[in-house]
Amino acid sequence: MPHTITTVGLDADDTLWHNERFFAMTQDHFAALLSEHAEGPHLMARLLAAERRNLPHYGFGIKGFTLSMIETAIEITDGRVPAKVLQQILDAGRDMLSHEVELLPHAADAVETLRQRYKLLVITKGDLLDQERKLAQSGLRDLFHGVEIVSDKTAPTYRRIFDAHGTGADQGLMAGNSMASDVRPMIDAGGWGIMVPHGHAWAIEHAEPPDSDRFAEITDLSQLPKLIDTLTTAH
Incomplete structure (x- = not known):
């Protein structure tokens, strides 16, 4: 029938x-900000692990992604990430929330x-x-x-x-x-x-x-x- x-x-x-390409662009910027502390592939693996951990708490979306970047930056630098880098991560997340x-x-x-x-x-x-x-x-x-x-x-x-x-x-x-x-x-x-x-x-x-x-x-x-x-x- x-x-x-x-x-x-x-x-x-x-x-x-389009949506995912903005995440990819922000990840590239994130890798550049943390380049002195971790190589790109290792940093992205740590970020992905943080995203998986945080999904039950923050859900899907840019805000959770931004918090996961901040968490990863703190972890990868053993808590020594400069405040200006954290501010740049926050700015990148805010930019994602306003893209055309x-x-x-x-x-x-x-x-x-x-x-x-x-x-x-x-x-x-x-x-x-x-x-x-x-x-x-x-x-x-x-x-x-x-x-x-x-x-x-x-x-x-x-x-x-x-x-x-x-x-x-x-x-x-x-x-x-x-x-x-x-x-x-x-x-x-x-x-x-x-x-x-x-x-x-x-x-x-x-x-x-x-x-x-x-x-x-x-x-x-x-x-x-x-x-x-x-x-x-x-x-």
Whole structure:
């Protein structure tokens, strides 16, 4: 029988607009600030370890990333990091919270097309104020039927969202650039998970592709409407 898809969710960061490249640029700046104390690869490994430790406390987003950089700077210098370096780290984090929003190719057209056929949601995680700012500046906010900014993306979270905004996760589809956050938990919730790869990927978001007939991968959002048409007419 054909599949029924009534509700489509889209990730925001690095699915609708650029995001990870700002983290990469800030990491390069961080490495330069601490170059006298640690080589780049070792410093990045320590920073990633701090981010993993701090996720349960600070959650996802720039503020937690900034605190993890400060913690790493203190650790790597045995507490001798100069105050001016800490100030530069804080300044870098503040700059990240005010960068201009640059939409990815095809994002606006895909949103316009999808909203005419399905109930369309943006489902994102991270700092609440930052995500609200980027969504407002993107010019896409009014094109979505619903917005969910969550602390993490899990199967129960997706079930709740698609029950509240749609007709259940089993008739829902989630598309994004993270296998760990956008694809696997949505499939675990009973829906479709569509991978839209992005050039920059955070190590914490890495996961293996699921072995599921509800998984697909596309190169960019321009392919999503046609893919959904294929899914809903397949026998």
